[in-house]
Amino acid sequence: MDGILALALENLISPIILFFALGLAAAFARSDLSVPEAVAKGMSLYLLFAIGFKGGASVAAHGVDATLLFSLLAGVILSFLLPFIAFALLRVLTGLSVVDAAAVAAHYGSISIVTFVAASSVLTSAGLVFEGYMVAVAAAMEAPAILSALWLVARAGGPNGHGGGMEPGLLREILLNGSIVLLVGSFAIGAITGQEGLARIESFIVSPFQGVLCLFLLDMGLVAGRGLRETRGLLRPGLFVFGVLMPLTGAALGLVAGMILGLSTGGVMLMMTLSASASYIAVPAAMRVALPEANPAIYLTLALGITFPFNLTLGIPIYLAVAQAVTGG
Amino acid sequence: MDGILALALENLISPIILFFALGLAAAFARSDLSVPEAVAKGMSLYLLFAIGFKGGASVAAHGVDATLLFSLLAGVILSFLLPFIAFALLRVLTGLSVVDAAAVAAHYGSISIVTFVAASSVLTSAGLVFEGYMVAVAAAMEAPAILSALWLVARAGGPNGHGGGMEPGLLREILLNGSIVLLVGSFAIGAITGQEGLARIESFIVSPFQGVLCLFLLDMGLVAGRGLRETRGLLRPGLFVFGVLMPLTGAALGLVAGMILGLSTGGVMLMMTLSASASYIAVPAAMRVALPEANPAIYLTLALGITFPFNLTLGIPIYLAVAQAVTGG
Amino acid sequence: MDGILALALENLISPIILFFALGLAAAFARSDLSVPEAVAKGMSLYLLFAIGFKGGASVAAHGVDATLLFSLLAGVILSFLLPFIAFALLRVLTGLSVVDAAAVAAHYGSISIVTFVAASSVLTSAGLVFEGYMVAVAAAMEAPAILSALWLVARAGGPNGHGGGMEPGLLREILLNGSIVLLVGSFAIGAITGQEGLARIESFIVSPFQGVLCLFLLDMGLVAGRGLRETRGLLRPGLFVFGVLMPLTGAALGLVAGMILGLSTGGVMLMMTLSASASYIAVPAAMRVALPEANPAIYLTLALGITFPFNLTLGIPIYLAVAQAVTGG
Amino acid sequence: MQTHKAKRVEITIEAVMERRLSEALEGAGVKGFTILPVLGGSGRSGRWSREGQISRASGMIAVVCIVHPNRLDPLLDAAFAVVDRHIGVVSVTDCDVVRADRF
Amino acid sequence: MQTHKAKRVEITIEAVMERRLSEALEGAGVKGFTILPVLGGSGRSGRWSREGQISRASGMIAVVCIVHPNRLDPLLDAAFAVVDRHIGVVSVTDCDVVRADRF
Amino acid sequence: MQTHKAKRVEITIEAVMERRLSEALEGAGVKGFTILPVLGGSGRSGRWSREGQISRASGMIAVVCIVHPNRLDPLLDAAFAVVDRHIGVVSVTDCDVVRADRF
Numbered sequence A, B, C: 001m002d003g004i005l006a007l008a009l010e011n012l013i014s015p016i017i018l019f020f021a022l023g024l025a026a027a028f029a030r031s032d033l034s035v036p037e038a039v040a041k042g043m044s045l046y047l048l049f050a051i052g053f054k055g056g057a058s059v060a061a062h063g064v065d066a067t068l069l070f071s072l073l074a075g076v077i078l079s080f081l082l083p084f085i086a087f088a089l090l091r092v093l094t095g096l097s098v099v100d101a102a103a104v105a106a107h108y109g110s111i112s113i114v115t116f117v118a119a120s121s122v123l124t125s126a127g128l129v130f131e132g133y134m135v136a137v138a139a140a141m142e143a144p145a146i147l148s149a150l151w152l153v154a155r156a157g158g159p160n161g162h163g164g165g166m167e168p169g170l171l172r173e174i175l176l177n178g179s180i181v182l183l184v185g186s187f188a189i190g191a192i193t194g195q196e197g198l199a200r201i202e203s204f205i206v207s208p209f210q211g212v213l214c215l216f217l218l219d220m221g222l223v224a225g226r227g228l229r230e231t232r233g234l235l236r237p238g239l240f241v242f243g244v245l246m247p248l249t250g251a252a253l254g255l256v257a258g259m260i261l262g263l264s265t266g267g268v269m270l271m272m273t274l275s276a277s278a279s280y281i282a283v284p285a286a287m288r289v290a291l292p293e294a295n296p297a298i299y300l301t302l303a304l305g306i307t308f309p310f311n312l313t314l315g316i317p318i319y320l321a322v323a324q325a326v327t328g329g
Numbered sequence D, E, F: 001m002q003t004h005k006a007k008r009v010e011i012t013i014e015a016v017m018e019r020r021l022s023e024a025l026e027g028a029g030v031k032g033f034t035i036l037p038v039l040g041g042s043g044r045s046g047r048w049s050r051e052g053q054i055s056r057a058s059g060m061i062a063v064v065c066i067v068h069p070n071r072l073d074p075l076l077d078a079a080f081a082v083v084d085r086h087i088g089v090v091s092v093t094d095c096d097v098v099r100a101d102r103f
Ligand SMILES: Nc1ncnc2c1ncn2[C@@H]1O[C@H](COP(=O)(O)O)[C@@H](O)[C@H]1O
Pocket: D012, D040, D041, D042, D043, D044, D045, D046, D048, D060, D086, D087, D088, D089, E031, E032, E033, E034, E035, E064, E065, E066, E067, E102, E103
């Protein structure tokens, strides 16, 4: 327990967390500090490009583990499953409508790539290695949760009689979402070009990575803070409890999956983190198309304002400590 | 021949080509992956800045070769000449109108700086040096072709009786085009500050260069792919043949010029590449002002969708192999 | 004197100055070279982030000097004081109205962070160290001058009877200006995470710094050049004299303050530079809110078109030579 | 200069719906439209801003469409089929255009 | 399609005044507005462009606000209290909207 | 609030023509205009988008110009001299402005 606390504390004073906190604070204080949309999007392209490529190059270096396919499958199953748990928890803990609850549930079945990146940074700092293909698992977990959410709404009769039926083209749009395409594409290119390719672009994707991540988290803090400020009053205690309980529940399931798969300590920890994290890029866009009646303020604030900071500060050290204890790593 | 194939294959699995292919594929699949305009423009500023500065610093290091002036002159002559060949080919191979054919011809007389950059990356990987002032030759070849195209139109009577007369101010606008100014300016600053200046900013312009180029080519793939998708049906076989035949013709002329000038193997190969490449920045903008009747979809698709990928994948290895064979380098 | 000239000359052919000159020249020649707004803002975020963090990490490394608090206090006093001197000079040298003179005065009491950065680059090149907390002094000097300017206007009866009264919320807005928040926040995070934090993001904030600065100064040259071109005729001799005399006056006061505080040679030189420089980010925005009747063309052109280039080229070498002579460093 | 009556329709809608709306407009025989970026706004669903956003989820766009008056009704029907369940605003203004055959 | 009369107010104003203007609009009972970025422009204070700017000091925005006709006067009063001393332009156009209850 | 009749002219034109158009407007005695960025659009020359573009060649802008009614004709003449051979759209709307002396 002391270990966790020490780790949490050390984690808390890392630059990335502090920049997130700076962004939050600036937004609450109504500073006009802001990151232009194009720059924020440029940084997110950079992070996806770098994390995907490094994952692919690592797979090229260490060979394809027999568990790769099973890990992908486990990720897909978790992503399908988690929304049902989230939906049940939401109906018990909060008074959200079916549509709002389903939309929130979709976010928690999917993943947050920045949380994944932060967790892998912590692993690297701690000197732990992990399976390079976990990036591919992350990509595989982005979309399935959306289908679960739509099914939950359809079962309940759908909003205003529009049915929860999947609009034609939407599935394709979800799977070909820009961030998934870039992540998977960079992973594939990293795997094809291997160490030689990595050598060429290493100084672009490795050294500046932490710095870009700091600026990116500053921006996420700003966006989360503005969201929390605008939606004061919306976050009743039930929602707040959900925003902390759900990642812990997800992490527990991720732990089970990681143990069954026989992943390394780092791999188990990342599987927990993926299950614990909530999407704030792919899923919100899909929800605006598929479930426009759902209130975006609720799901964005929960995912970005509660669960993301929880994972970043307390979650990640907890998941690491648990993974180490359980795998003996 | 085997050497070319091996080189072409190696070239094909380099990260920059694969990212271009990823962009093409994402556009064809109608993914919403996109690079914000401001970020794309920021990357192009970076590439011009870096390539210009490195060229200038290299001239400062190796001294001004006697052939510098002759090389510039050769570039200008090639740029004036190539549009006439392109125009003749187009009239034979395709049914394009005079205005459309002239507009396309202007693009092929001018150059593509990214093709130049890709070629110099291949040279560097192959351990070949080249004359630093080739960057200045690239700049000198940007504009003359535009005048040839306007002259071709004027000779034919001009569109709708507007005459092909050069609008006052247009020449100045073409020569002071932002990308020419930045390229030439950075070249001059690199030449003035020399190795000392380079030492100060080396870690900005050398190490991340390949990585930025990958992201930039991803974007070019996206833009080219969207263009090809929107203009299906426009690309009749004749145009397609032109898009491949013209760069080979240009490269042959570039080879002759390089040999007469007595350039190094790398220099000859770059001269071929410049002659073979087609503009997609300076010339399209000039054509919108000077020949608005010309259909932009035709010239952008040809230059970016056919000739650029051809040069990137097959052209560059061919030009290198030929240059090596001919110069014995 | 020879030393100053040599230093000035060396300074003049540094890449950053030459890129500023390139921007100026391109703007005067009406080239369409331009940096997208989002990219320019992204670079300014990067510079503030890097300079703040490095300052904080340096404080963490060298410990908090007893003079830190006194230096901050001195900065605040200088910033309050300088506008009165500037205002008096303007009333003597130029025919500006009270409102215009006060608005200009506010700019000269505040500081230009890029001038500060350029000065610290020169120090680093010259192998001189300086107090890391000078960054905090820079932040402390941003805002007080604005209050002095408003007081000057209020005393004179205010424009159109609107009184110069401080609009509620404006003070908060000035103090929480994005650039102040990012600079101070990064400083604090650098101080908290110290050398360990610096090690993580060093390759992002140290190596590419000079290169980004070059591109940023290119942009400042473009903006300054466009401003000067648009406002030809506005810059009468009196204003021009003020634009050169005021930084020298400020530097003299900064010298006195630095000597009293007992700063290092580098610290004295930076105190002079801060006092000599004129704001072009925080203050112009505050003036548009508080004194909209003041003509923005006057203060932006003076600060960015006259005083900034003066400091960059001649000022900085002078301040360094004087600081070395006086401190014997 | 000889001008003709036309209608200027301005549709402010979520950015994620762009493709769907433009397909609907094309389906309604609209010959052209222009898409403007939107920085931020306010409405029943609160205040929002584009700064710092990384996904298209919470952005909006404004689509301006100039049509011949007798194409207005099919246009509005098509637009509403898309906008209906979504956040957004539609307004129609009378305007004059010069080359009538284009609309 | 059944439409209702409304007013489209377009306010071009300095970007630094955005917060103040939107607070004033909300104070005047306006139910929504849309903010468009402005690239550049020209007026009595000369020509300007957004390219390369790093501060918000010299940029402008355009605020579009659709209101029920009888809310127009309070809106204009509120807007003018803000715009008055500042650089900017206000214009009002008649328009038709579909869901009248929203404005 | 006392308002005056004016005309709002909206010109959507290729970005490369910006300087020429604004010079023509100034030549026609126009006292001010506002340039808005355009994200994308569709017309006879097909669909296009600004995303990822690196040159100004294929982008468009929208120029909004509010003028006194009796300045409209010279404005349209000047604008058409520029727009004529180019891709683009011009529309004119009646509007009301407050400070009439400005237009
Ligand atoms: N009355 C209005 N005038 C102009 N734009 C509006 C208006 N109402 C809503 N909007 C725009 O439409 C968006 C969504 O509106 P709403 O559905 O009311 O939240 C807002 O963020 C604004 O950009």
